[in-house]
Amino acid sequence: MKIMDFCKVLILLSVFWVSAGFAQPSKVLIVNSDNTVFRYGTIASEFKKVLQQNAYQWTEFNLNSHADAEAELKQLIQQENPVLIYCIGTKAYSLARNVASNKKLLFSAAINWRRLDIGEGTYGVANELSSAQEISLLRYFFPTIKTIGLLYNDKFSREYVETIKKDASTLGINIINQPINDAQEIGDALNELLPKIDMFWIISDPVVLSSKASVQQIFQAAQQRQKPVYAYSDVFIEQGAVLAISADLATIGRQSASLALMVDKDKVSEGTVQNPAGSTVTLNKCALDALRLNFNQDALDSVNKIVECNK
Amino acid sequence: MIKYLYTLLVGALVLNSSAFADASASNDDLEKELAYLAAERQVVVTASKMEEHVDKTVATTTVITQDDIAHIGARNLLDVLRLVPGIGITQSQLGIREIEVRGVKTLASEKVQVMLNGHPLDHNLQNAGSTWVYDDLPVDTIKRVEVVRGPGSALYGANAFLAVINIITQNAKDLNGLHTSAGWGSFDTQQYRASWGKQFKNSAEAALHFNFTDTNGIKSPISADSLSVQGLSSAAPGKSQLTEGRYDLEWQLGYQDFKLDGRFINKKTGTFFGVATVLSDGRTQQDYNDYFLRLSRTWKIQDKFTVDTQVFHDSYSADNIWQIAPTQFFRTGFQDTRTGGEIQANYHISDAQTVISGFSYAKEQQDNLIDQLGIDSEHLIPTLPTTEERIRRRWGVYIEDVWDPFKNVRMTLGARYDRYSDFGGTFNPRMGFNWEFIKNYSLKFSYGTAYRAPAFGELGLVNNPVVLGNPMLKPEEVKTFETGIIAHPVAGLTTQATYYHSAINQLISQVSGQTTAFRYDNNGSVVAEGVELETRYDFDGNLQGSYISANHILQHSVQLGQQLADVPRHRTNLIVNWAFDNTWSSFAHVLIKGNTLRNLGDTRNDVPGYALFDMGLLGKNMFGKKVDISFNVYNLFDKRYYDPAPTSLSFIGDYQMPGRAFFGHVSLRF
Numbered sequence: 001m002k003i004m005d006f007c008k009v010l011i012l013l014s015v016f017w018v019s020a021g022f023a024q025p026s027k028v029l030i031v032n033s034d035n036t037v038f039r040y041g042t043i044a045s046e047f048k049k050v051l052q053q054n055a056y057q058w059t060e061f062n063l064n065s066h067a068d069a070e071a072e073l074k075q076l077i078q079q080e081n082p083v084l085i086y087c088i089g090t091k092a093y094s095l096a097r098n099v100a101s102n103k104k105l106l107f108s109a110a111i112n113w114r115r116l117d118i119g120e121g122t123y124g125v126a127n128e129l130s131s132a133q134e135i136s137l138l139r140y141f142f143p144t145i146k147t148i149g150l151l152y153n154d155k156f157s158r159e160y161v162e163t164i165k166k167d168a169s170t171l172g173i174n175i176i177n178q179p180i181n182d183a184q185e186i187g188d189a190l191n192e193l194l195p196k197i198d199m200f201w202i203i204s205d206p207v208v209l210s211s212k213a214s215v216q217q218i219f220q221a222a223q224q225r226q227k228p229v230y231a232y233s234d235v236f237i238e239q240g241a242v243l244a245i246s247a248d249l250a251t252i253g254r255q256s257a258s259l260a261l262m263v264d265k266d267k268v269s270e271g272t273v274q275n276p277a278g279s280t281v282t283l284n285k286c287a288l289d290a291l292r293l294n295f296n297q298d299a300l301d302s303v304n305k306i307v308e309c310n311k
Numbered sequence: 312m313i314k315y316l317y318t319l320l321v322g323a324l325v326l327n328s329s330a331f332a333d334a335s336a337s338n339d340d341l342e343k344e345l346a347y348l349a350a351e352r353q354v355v356v357t358a359s360k361m362e363e364h365v366d367k368t369v370a371t372t373t374v375i376t377q378d379d380i381a382h383i384g385a386r387n388l389l390d391v392l393r394l395v396p397g398i399g400i401t402q403s404q405l406g407i408r409e410i411e412v413r414g415v416k417t418l419a420s421e422k423v424q425v426m427l428n429g430h431p432l433d434h435n436l437q438n439a440g441s442t443w444v445y446d447d448l449p450v451d452t453i454k455r456v457e458v459v460r461g462p463g464s465a466l467y468g469a470n471a472f473l474a475v476i477n478i479i480t481q482n483a484k485d486l487n488g489l490h491t492s493a494g495w496g497s498f499d500t501q502q503y504r505a506s507w508g509k510q511f512k513n514s515a516e517a518a519l520h521f522n523f524t525d526t527n528g529i530k531s532p533i534s535a536d537s538l539s540v541q542g543l544s545s546a547a548p549g550k551s552q553l554t555e556g557r558y559d560l561e562w563q564l565g566y567q568d569f570k571l572d573g574r575f576i577n578k579k580t581g582t583f584f585g586v587a588t589v590l591s592d593g594r595t596q597q598d599y600n601d602y603f604l605r606l607s608r609t610w611k612i613q614d615k616f617t618v619d620t621q622v623f624h625d626s627y628s629a630d631n632i633w634q635i636a637p638t639q640f641f642r643t644g645f646q647d648t649r650t651g652g653e654i655q656a657n658y659h660i661s662d663a664q665t666v667i668s669g670f671s672y673a674k675e676q677q678d679n680l681i682d683q684l685g686i687d688s689e690h691l692i693p694t695l696p697t698t699e700e701r702i703r704r705r706w707g708v709y710i711e712d713v714w715d716p717f718k719n720v721r722m723t724l725g726a727r728y729d730r731y732s733d734f735g736g737t738f739n740p741r742m743g744f745n746w747e748f749i750k751n752y753s754l755k756f757s758y759g760t761a762y763r764a765p766a767f768g769e770l771g772l773v774n775n776p777v778v779l780g781n782p783m784l785k786p787e788e789v790k791t792f793e794t795g796i797i798a799h800p801v802a803g804l805t806t807q808a809t810y811y812h813s814a815i816n817q818l819i820s821q822v823s824g825q826t827t828a829f830r831y832d833n834n835g836s837v838v839a840e841g842v843e844l845e846t847r848y849d850f851d852g853n854l855q856g857s858y859i860s861a862n863h864i865l866q867h868s869v870q871l872g873q874q875l876a877d878v879p880r881h882r883t884n885l886i887v888n889w890a891f892d893n894t895w896s897s898f899a900h901v902l903i904k905g906n907t908l909r910n911l912g913d914t915r916n917d918v919p920g921y922a923l924f925d926m927g928l929l930g931k932n933m934f935g936k937k938v939d940i941s942f943n944v945y946n947l948f949d950k951r952y953y954d955p956a957p958t959s960l961s962f963i964g965d966y967q968m969p970g971r972a973f974f975g976h977v978s979l980r981f
Binding site: 033034037038039040065066067068071074075077078079080081089090091100102103109110111156181182204205206207209210211212215233234235236238239 | 338340341342343344345346347348349350351352376377378454455479482484485661802803855856890893931932936
C-alpha cells in the first residue's frame with residue numbers, strides 16, 4: 001500500500017512537471033543604483049530608448065525601492081533569466097556581481113571602474129573620459145602648464161589616479177597627487193599642494209567632493225593662490241573652473257545600449273570597457289580673464305560652450 | 312599642422328557637440344552631481360555598516376531568505392530552522408518544540424534568543440524562552456531569518472546564549488499592495504494570511520499582517536502515562552492532544568523618522584501529553600496572549616553620527632488548564648510585562664571603522680497570578696500560589712567597534728555590562744576577526760561570553776510539591792571560541808567549516824531538595840564542542856535558480872564526563888532545489904540524524920537515528936506574476952521515527968513523530 005501511495009505522489013509531481021513550460025522571452029535586466037539620482041536616471045532613460053528601437057525587452061530593478069535588494073534581485077534574475085544585466089552605478093554592479101557572477105554584466109556610471117571586481121563576461125562604459133585625451137587637450141589649451149595637482153581618496157580613486165599619472169608622464173606633464181581620508185583634510189591638503197602646482201584638477205572622487213562646502217573650499221583656496229581649476233564636469237564652471245570636459249550622460253546611456261546589443265550578438269570581446277564617446281568642452285573665459293591666464297586661442301575651435309562674465 | 316591634429320583629437324572626443332551656451336550649469340546641477348557622488352560613496356560607507364555581509368562577519372551566520380522559505384514549503388518557523396546547520400528540532404511533553412543548538416537543548420529553549428525585527432521575544436519571564444508562542448510562527452510574512460550561532464550577549468544582553476535568531480518580516484515597501492495566502496495540509500491544518508502595505512507620499516508608510524492557523528495536531532500514539540503504569544484510571548493508551556488555533560496581528564507604521572511596530576498573538580493549544588506526565592483526554596488547554604509595542608526613531612545628527620532611540624512595552628500572559636488526572640484539573644496563570652527603552656549611538660569614524668554604543672533600561676514585572684484546583688475544568692477553586700509576584704529592574708551599557716584595518720581584514724571588539732536588581736551584574740565581552748587571506752578565502756576567529764538570566768519561575772517557585780525556586784540563583788554563563796574558514800573556490804560555490812568550543816558554567820538545574828524532591832540551584836557545567844561543515848552551489852545559465860547544498864555537523868557535548876543525553880552526535884541536511892524554468896522548481900531535502908544516547912542509568916536503548924525525505928514543488932509568478940502555488944510532502948517514505956523522551960519519562964516511551972504529511976499553499980498578490 002505504501003508503494004502505491006508513493007506512486008501516487010510521483011504521478012502528481014509528474015503532472016506538475018509536465019505542465020511546466022511557460023518560459024518567457026529573453027530580456028535585459030536593468031539594475032539601477034538609485035533612479036532618483038539624475039545621472040543614473042538619465043543614463044537609464046537613454047539606454048531604454050535604444051532598446052525599444054531595437055525591439056528588445058527589459059525589466060527594471062531600482063535598488064532604492066527594495067529593502068532586501070539582494071534577495072529580491074536574486075529572485076528576479078531567476079524569474080527573468082536575462083541575457084544581460086545592465087548595472088547603473090557601482091552599487092548596482094557590486095550587487096549584481098555578487099548574486100549573478102556568471103551572468104553577462106554591463107556597467108556604467110561607476111566611479112573608477114578599475115577598482116571593481118571585473119570577471120569574465122563583464123563589459124562596461126567608463127564613467128571618466130580617457131585621461132590621455134583629457135591631458136592632451138589640457139596641454140593644447142594651456143601649453144605653459146607643466147604641473148597639475150589633484151586630491152583623491154585612495155579607496156575610491158587610486159587606480160584612476162595611477163592611470164592619470166602614467167598618461168601625464170607620457171605627455172610631459174607632472175602630476176602631484178595628494179591623498180585624503182575624508183573631507184576634513186581638504187584644507188591642509190590644499191595648503192600643501194597648491195604652492196607646488198600650475199593647475200588643480202578636480203576628479204570625480206566622492207570623498208573629495210562630499211559636499212557643497214568641500215567644493216567651495218577647493219575653489220576659495222585655488223582663488224586665493226590664483227591657481228586655475230580644471231574639472232571633469234561643467235557643473236563646476238559656475239564655481240570658477242576655467243575649463244571642463246564633461247562626459248555626456250545621454251551618450252553614455254546610448255553607448256551602453258549599443259554595447260549591450262553587441263554583447264548579445266557576441267560581437268564584442270569579453271572584458272571590453274569603452275571610454276565615454278561623447279563629451280562637452282566648456283571654457284570659462286571670465287575665470288581665465290580674472291586669472292590673466294594665457295591660453296591657446298586656436299583651441300577655441302574645439303570648445304562647445306564659452307562662458308563670459310555677466311555684465 | 313599641430314592645430315589640425317588637435318582639432319582632430321577634439322573631434323574624436325567631442326562627438327556630441329552642442330550649441331554655444333551663454334550660461335553654465337546651474338547650482339542645481341552641482342547638487343545633482345553631488346547626489347550622484349554621494350550615491351557612489353555609499354558602496355563603501357553604507358548607512359548601517361553594522362549590517363555586515365555574511366562573509367565578513369566574525370560570527371557564524373546563516374541567512375534564510377523568503378525565496379528559500381518558499382522552496383522549503385515551510386509550515387512554520389521551525390520547519391525553516393531545522394535546515395540550519397547546528398540546529399535540531401524535537402518534540403517536548405508540553406507541546407512546544409525544543410530548539411537544540413550545538414548539542415545543547417532544554418525544554419523551554421531559553422538559551423536561544425529569538426527576535427522579531429530586532430526586538431527580543433523572551434517575554435515569558437516565568438519560564439523564559441520564546442518557543443511558547445513563537446515555535447510555530449507562520450512564515451508567510453517573513454522576509455528573512457538570520458541565525459547567528461554562538462554567544463551574543465555582548466550586544467543583545469540576556470539569553471543570547473547559544474544563538475540569536477532574528478526574524479525580519481515584510482514591510483510596506485516589500486508589500487506595496489495586498490497579499491493573501493492560504494495553506495492546507497495533513498492533520499486538518501489550515502493557514503490563512505492577509506497582508507497590506509503602502510508607502511504614502513508624505514513619507515508615511517503602513518504595513519499590516521494578519522495570520523490565522525488551526526490544526527488538529529499530529530496525534531502521536533501515547534502508550535502509557537504515569538497513571539496507567541500504576542494501574543490507575545487513565546486516558547492512556549491514547550493519542551497526543553496537540554490541537555492548536557492561533558491568531559497573529561502585526562503592524563509597522565512609519566512617519567518620517569518615527570516608527571511604531573509590534574505584534575499580537577493569541578494561541579490556544581492542547582498538549583502533547585501534559586505537565587504531570589498524564590495523558591489528557593482533550594480537556595487540557597493552554598491559552599497564551601503575547602504582544603509587544605515599540606516606538607522608535609532614528610536621529611541623524613551628522614552624516615557619520617546617528618542615534619537610534621526606542622521605548623517598548625512587552626506583555627505575555629498565560630492561562631492554562633492542565634488535566635493531571637481523569638478528574639483532577641489544575642489552572643495556572645500569570646501576566647509578565649517588560650517596559651523599557653534603549654538609546655544607541657552609531658558613529659562612523661571613518662570608511663573603515665564604525666563604533667556603536669548604547670544604554671538600555673527595562674522594568675520586568677509578574678502579577679495577576681492564577682492558581683486553582685478542581686475536579687473538572689469548569690469547577691475550580693483557588694489554591695496556594697505556586698509562584699510569586701515579582702519586579703525586576705535591569706540596565707545595561709554596551710559598546711562595539713567594527714574596524715577594517717586593511718581591506719581584507721575586519722576586527723570586531725565589543726563588551727556589555729548588565730545590572731539586575733535581583734542577582735547583580737554581569738560583564739560579557741566579544742572579540743574576533745575575519746581575514747580574507749587569499750581572494751575568496753577567509754579565516755574567522757571569535758571569542759565571546761554570554762549569560763542566561765534566571766527566570767522568575769526558577770527564582771520564586773513556591774508551594775510546589777516537587778520543585779522549589781531559589782532566590783539566590785546566579786545567571787548561567789558560557790564562554791565560546793570558534794574558528795572557521797569560508798571559501799568561494801569557484802563562482803557559485805560557497806563552503807564553510809567551523810569549529811566551536813563552549814564551556815557552560817553555573818547551569819541552573821534541579822538538585823535534590825530538603826523539603827521537596829528538588830530545588831533549583833547553580834549546579835554543574837557542560838562542555839560542548841563540534842564541527843559544522845556547510846556547502847552550497849548555485850547554478851547559473853539555463854539552470855539559474857537551481858542549487859544544491861549540504862551541511863553536516865559533528866557535535867560532542869559532555870557533562871560530568873558523559874555525552875549529553877537526547878542529542879545526536881551528528882546530523883546532516885542534503886538539499887537540492889531544481890529550477891525547471893522561470894516558473895517551476897522542485898525541492899528535495901534529506902535529514903539524516905544520528906542516534907541519541909540515554910542518560911547514565913537509563914537502561915533504554917539509544918533512540919535510533921533516521922533519515923527523512925521531504926519533497927516539494929513550487930510554481931511562482933504565474934498568471935501575471937500574481938500567483939504562487941506550492942505542494943510539499945514531508946517524510947515522503949513514511950518513516951517511523953521518534954524524538955527522545957527524557958529519562959524522567961522513560962516509562963512513557965519515546966515520542967512518535969508524524970508519518971507522511973502533505974501541505975499545499977497558494978499565494979495571491981493584488
